Amino acid sequence: MLNIPKSLEGFGLMDGVKTDLLIGGAWRQGAENKRIDVLDPSTGQVIADIADATVDDGLAAVDAASDAAASWAATPPRQRGEILRKCFELMVARAEMLARLISLENGKALPDARGEVAYAAEFFRWFSEEAVRINGDLSLAPNGNNRIMVQYQPIGVSVLITPWNFPAAMATRKMAPALAAGCTVVLKPATETPLTAYAMAALMDEAGVPKGVVNVVTSSKTAKLISAMLHHPKVRKLSFTGSTHVGRILLREAADQVISCSMELGGNAPFVVFDDADLEKALDGAMIAKMRNGGEACTAANRFYVQAGIADKFARGLAERMGAMRLGAGYEEGVTCGPMINLAAIERIDEWVREAVEDGAHVLVGGEMGKGDGYFYPPTVVTKVPGDANLVRDEIFGPVAPITVFETMDEAIALANDSEYGLIAYVYTEDMKKGLQVADRFEAGMVGLNRGLVSDPAAPFGGVKQSGLGREGAHHGILEFCEAKYTAVSW
Incomplete structure (x- = not known):
C-alpha cells in the first residue's frame, strides 16, 4: 500500500498502481520474494515497495513476450492502433492522478508532471495512427529482370530500458511504437520511479493489450538482469534511454547476439x-x-x-x-x-x-x-x-x-x-x-x-556523436522496431 502525504489523499493514487512484476499478463512476486523501497525525494521517506526481479524472472518475461509475439504480429494494424488509441483515452481521463503519482515518486513540480502526462499520452495517439501507415515499396530492378518488393515486418521481442526523469513519457515513447509495429516488449523501468510504469502497464491491460505483449520487471540487480535478457536468443531489439556510460556497456552486451539497438543517451x-x-x-x-x-x-x-x-x-x-x-x-x-x-x-x-x-x-x-x-x-x-x-x-x-x-x-x-x-x-x-x-x-x-x-511525438527525437543511435517519435520511431524484408519477384 502506498504511504502518501495528506495533500495527495483523494486523488486515487492507488487506482491502477501495482507493485509486483507483470509477466505473461499475471502480477507476481519475484522468485526470491524480495522487495525494493521506493522513496519520496521531497521527504526521503519510503512511499512503497516493489517486487525485486531475479535473472530467472527476467528470462521468464522474455519467454512470455516470445510466446505472445506471433499472435500480436498477426493482429491487424487497425486493431493494434485502436488499442493504442484506447490507451491514450485512458491516460487523458486519468491525467491528474498520473501527474500526482509522478510528482510523488519523481519529485517534479506538478506543472511539469502534468505536462509530462500530456506529452506521454500523445505517443499513444500518434503511434495509433502510424500503425496503419507502415508502407513498403515496389520498384523495377535497374536491369529490368525483376521487381524489388520491400515490406516492413516487426523486429521481434524488444527490451525497453527507461530512466527515472520522465517515467511516463520514456515508457510510452518506446512501448507505443513497438506495439504499433507488432512487437512484444519487456519494460525495465528505473527503480527510483517504478510506480508510474506499473500504473501504465495496468492501464494498457485495461485498454485491451493482450497478455504477454507488455511485461514489466524491476530489479536491484539491474546489470545481471539486463545482461541475461540481452543474451536470450529471442530478444531482437534493445531500446535504451540513459547515460552514455551505461549505453556503451549495453552496446557491448548487445553485440554478443547482434541485437539491434536504439540509444538515447546523454546531452550537454x-x-x-x-x-x-x-x-x-x-x-x-x-x-x-x-x-x-x-x-x-x-x-x-x-x-x-x-x-x-x-x-x-x-x-x-x-x-x-x-x-x-x-x-x-x-x-x-x-x-x-x-x-x-x-x-x-x-x-x-x-x-x-x-x-x-x-x-x-x-x-x-x-x-x-x-x-x-x-x-x-x-x-x-x-x-x-x-x-x-x-x-x-x-x-x-x-x-x-x-x-x-x-x-x-x-x-x-x-x-x-x-x-x-x-x-x-x-x-x-x-x-x-x-x-x-x-x-x-x-x-x-x-x-x-x-x-x-x-x-x-511527431518529430524525430535523437542525437549525434556520443548522444546516441536512432530516433524516437515521428515515422522514424516505428521503423526502429521494424525489419525491411526484400523479395525479388518477376511476373
Missing part, C-alpha cells in the same frame, strides 16, 4: 543568445529549456553562451527569474521547482558549483545545497565559469545555469560544438538567416531556433 545542450535576440523571448526560452523538470532532462540547456552586448542583461534577467521560483515538494500546489531525485544528485551538483567558484566563477543566485528533509538544490545562475569546469564539460542534470560570454558567431559555434555530446542545441536571434546558418553548423540531432522546447 548549448543555449546560444546573440546580441540581436529578443531578450524577453530568450529568457522565456531559457527558463523552459533549463528548468523543465528542474533541469533533470537530457534536453536541458546545460551551457549558456551569450554575446557580449547582451550578456549582463541576460544574466541579471535569468537570475531574477530563477530566484523567483518556489522550491518545495513537487506535489504541493504553487511549487515550481521540486527536489532532485536523490542525495547523490544534489551532492554532485553542489560539488561542481563549489569547484567552479573556487576557480573564479561568480554565483548570482542560489548556489548552496538545501538542508533538512528531501533532496533540494535551489535554482542557480553562475557567471565567469571556466571552460574546463564540470558545469560546462558534463551534464549537470539539475537547476544550475552556467553563463559564458562570447564575441563572434564562429566563437559561439566552436564553443557549442566543443563536446562529445550532440543531442540538442538552442539558438536565439531575430535574424532568421543567421539562426538557420548556426543551426546548420551545430553538431546536434535537434535544434531549437527561438524555442526552448522541441520535444514532439
Whole structure:
C-alpha cells in the first residue's frame, strides 16, 4: 500500500498502481520474494515497495513476450492502433492522478508532471495512427529482370530500458511504437520511479493489450538482469534511454547476439543568445529549456553562451527569474521547482558549483545545497565559469545555469560544438538567416531556433556523436522496431 502525504489523499493514487512484476499478463512476486523501497525525494521517506526481479524472472518475461509475439504480429494494424488509441483515452481521463503519482515518486513540480502526462499520452495517439501507415515499396530492378518488393515486418521481442526523469513519457515513447509495429516488449523501468510504469502497464491491460505483449520487471540487480535478457536468443531489439556510460556497456552486451539497438543517451545542450535576440523571448526560452523538470532532462540547456552586448542583461534577467521560483515538494500546489531525485544528485551538483567558484566563477543566485528533509538544490545562475569546469564539460542534470560570454558567431559555434555530446542545441536571434546558418553548423540531432522546447511525438527525437543511435517519435520511431524484408519477384 502506498504511504502518501495528506495533500495527495483523494486523488486515487492507488487506482491502477501495482507493485509486483507483470509477466505473461499475471502480477507476481519475484522468485526470491524480495522487495525494493521506493522513496519520496521531497521527504526521503519510503512511499512503497516493489517486487525485486531475479535473472530467472527476467528470462521468464522474455519467454512470455516470445510466446505472445506471433499472435500480436498477426493482429491487424487497425486493431493494434485502436488499442493504442484506447490507451491514450485512458491516460487523458486519468491525467491528474498520473501527474500526482509522478510528482510523488519523481519529485517534479506538478506543472511539469502534468505536462509530462500530456506529452506521454500523445505517443499513444500518434503511434495509433502510424500503425496503419507502415508502407513498403515496389520498384523495377535497374536491369529490368525483376521487381524489388520491400515490406516492413516487426523486429521481434524488444527490451525497453527507461530512466527515472520522465517515467511516463520514456515508457510510452518506446512501448507505443513497438506495439504499433507488432512487437512484444519487456519494460525495465528505473527503480527510483517504478510506480508510474506499473500504473501504465495496468492501464494498457485495461485498454485491451493482450497478455504477454507488455511485461514489466524491476530489479536491484539491474546489470545481471539486463545482461541475461540481452543474451536470450529471442530478444531482437534493445531500446535504451540513459547515460552514455551505461549505453556503451549495453552496446557491448548487445553485440554478443547482434541485437539491434536504439540509444538515447546523454546531452550537454548549448543555449546560444546573440546580441540581436529578443531578450524577453530568450529568457522565456531559457527558463523552459533549463528548468523543465528542474533541469533533470537530457534536453536541458546545460551551457549558456551569450554575446557580449547582451550578456549582463541576460544574466541579471535569468537570475531574477530563477530566484523567483518556489522550491518545495513537487506535489504541493504553487511549487515550481521540486527536489532532485536523490542525495547523490544534489551532492554532485553542489560539488561542481563549489569547484567552479573556487576557480573564479561568480554565483548570482542560489548556489548552496538545501538542508533538512528531501533532496533540494535551489535554482542557480553562475557567471565567469571556466571552460574546463564540470558545469560546462558534463551534464549537470539539475537547476544550475552556467553563463559564458562570447564575441563572434564562429566563437559561439566552436564553443557549442566543443563536446562529445550532440543531442540538442538552442539558438536565439531575430535574424532568421543567421539562426538557420548556426543551426546548420551545430553538431546536434535537434535544434531549437527561438524555442526552448522541441520535444514532439511527431518529430524525430535523437542525437549525434556520443548522444546516441536512432530516433524516437515521428515515422522514424516505428521503423526502429521494424525489419525491411526484400523479395525479388518477376511476373
